[in-house]
Amino acid sequence: MARKPQKVASPRGEGMSSNRTGIDFQTPPPRRIRGPIIDAHTHVGNPQMAKLFVEVARTYNIDKVVAISTVEDAEALRKRFGSFFEFFYRPPFDGKDKPRTFKKMTLERIDEAVEKDFKALKFWFKPQFNYDQKMYFDDRRMYPIFERAGEHGIPCLTHIADPDVWFERVYTSRRKFLTKRGNYKQFRNAFRDFPEVTFIGAHMAGDPEDLDHLQELFDDHPNLMVDCSATKWVVREISRQAEESREFFIRNADRIMFGTDLVTFPGITDFGRYASRYWVHQIMWETDRRCESPIDDPDAAGVPKLHGLDLPDDVLEKLNWRNAIRVFKLKKPRVRTALPKG
Numbered sequence: 001m002a003r004k005p006q007k008v009a010s011p012r013g014e015g016m017s018s019n020r021t022g023i024d025f026q027t028p029p030p031r032r033i034r035g036p037i038i039d040a041h042t043h044v045g046n047p048q049m050a051k052l053f054v055e056v057a058r059t060y061n062i063d064k065v066v067a068i069s070t071v072e073d074a075e076a077l078r079k080r081f082g083s084f085f086e087f088f089y090r091p092p093f094d095g096k097d098k099p100r101t102f103k104k105m106t107l108e109r110i111d112e113a114v115e116k117d118f119k120a121l122k123f124w125f126k127p128q129f130n131y132d133q134k135m136y137f138d139d140r141r142m143y144p145i146f147e148r149a150g151e152h153g154i155p156c157l158t159h160i161a162d163p164d165v166w167f168e169r170v171y172t173s174r175r176k177f178l179t180k181r182g183n184y185k186q187f188r189n190a191f192r193d194f195p196e197v198t199f200i201g202a203h204m205a206g207d208p209e210d211l212d213h214l215q216e217l218f219d220d221h222p223n224l225m226v227d228c229s230a231t232k233w234v235v236r237e238i239s240r241q242a243e244e245s246r247e248f249f250i251r252n253a254d255r256i257m258f259g260t261d262l263v264t265f266p267g268i269t270d271f272g273r274y275a276s277r278y279w280v281h282q283i284m285w286e287t288d289r290r291c292e293s294p295i296d297d298p299d300a301a302g303v304p305k306l307h308g309l310d311l312p313d314d315v316l317e318k319l320n321w322r323n324a325i326r327v328f329k330l331k332k333p334r335v336r337t338a339l340p341k342g
């Protein structure tokens with residue numbers, strides 16, 4: 001009998017991995033194609049917190065990681081791990097109620113981050129943020145930020161909306177949180193008003209449930225890219241409509257980047273905690289396997305399922321690295337780990 005979802009958790013899956021499936025995460029399956037892999041969406045703290053994560057990423061043939069980090073952590077991570085990491089800068093919003101100072105301070109901070117070779121900006125405009133902060137993505141206070149991003153030629157990664165199921169169980173007040181579709185107006189306005197800025201919609205632009213809607217967004221806004229991060233959420237919804245998803249990934253191969261949304265936490269010693277995400281993504285994009293997903297998913301009805309898309313080689317290449325080097329203006333990373341022959 002299908003298990004009813006117990007509670008709503010973070011879409012990135014911060015719960016511990018129980019390894020109910022008994023998969024040996026220490027030994028990744030062989031990669032299907034050669035070439036680098038860039039994880040275009042992670043959250044990484046200081047080098048101590050990053051150590052195990054880097055070990056796992058390298059084990060899974062990840063050659064570069066784009067991380068949301070503070071300026072201080074970024075400096076320390078560069079010292080310790082060289083060019084393995086590139087960085088997103090996430091501007092703070094605490095001073096936003098004094099618009100003139102906010103503008104001046106935020107633009108200065110962005111300039112400084114770009115000077116320190118940060119490659120992109122990160123924003124988090126979930127319904128709860130909109131409601132708590134009374135601020136939407138198309139707020140006039142955001143426009144100087146987008147303008148500056150355009151001048152620097154850096155993309156803006158944004159968390160948009162949340163899973164459908166959250167709108168049924170968490171964001172139940174339409175007055176406070178709008179409908180899910182209603183959330184997209186703020187993003188569309190910004191995409192339209194800043195055609196020179198590349199916007200990246202995190203987690204399949206927040207709507208892996210509705211590929212027709214995503215296609216509309218892509219068709220209406222040529223400056224929109226997405227990443228396939230938030231492993232649980234994306235795998236749940238993409239697996240549910242695997243055939244349509246495969247077509248969607250092929251049709252929009254130039255617009256989708258690989259990413260995990262992995263977050264480093266202090267004190268994590270469980271290799272499988274990070275590795276299970278990389279394992280799931282690899283099976284998901286590279287194979288046609290149908291199996292139980294090893295990542296617990298309280299939002300799924302019953303056992304979480306994975307249905308691989310077995311993407312064509314050229315689509316995989318774009319997903320793995322070609323799109324990321326174009327969007328973040330990176331050099332093609334050196335492939336660190338030789339793949340097994342055959």
Ligand SMILES: [Zn+2]
Binds near residue numbers: 041042043202261
């Ligand atoms: Zn994230």
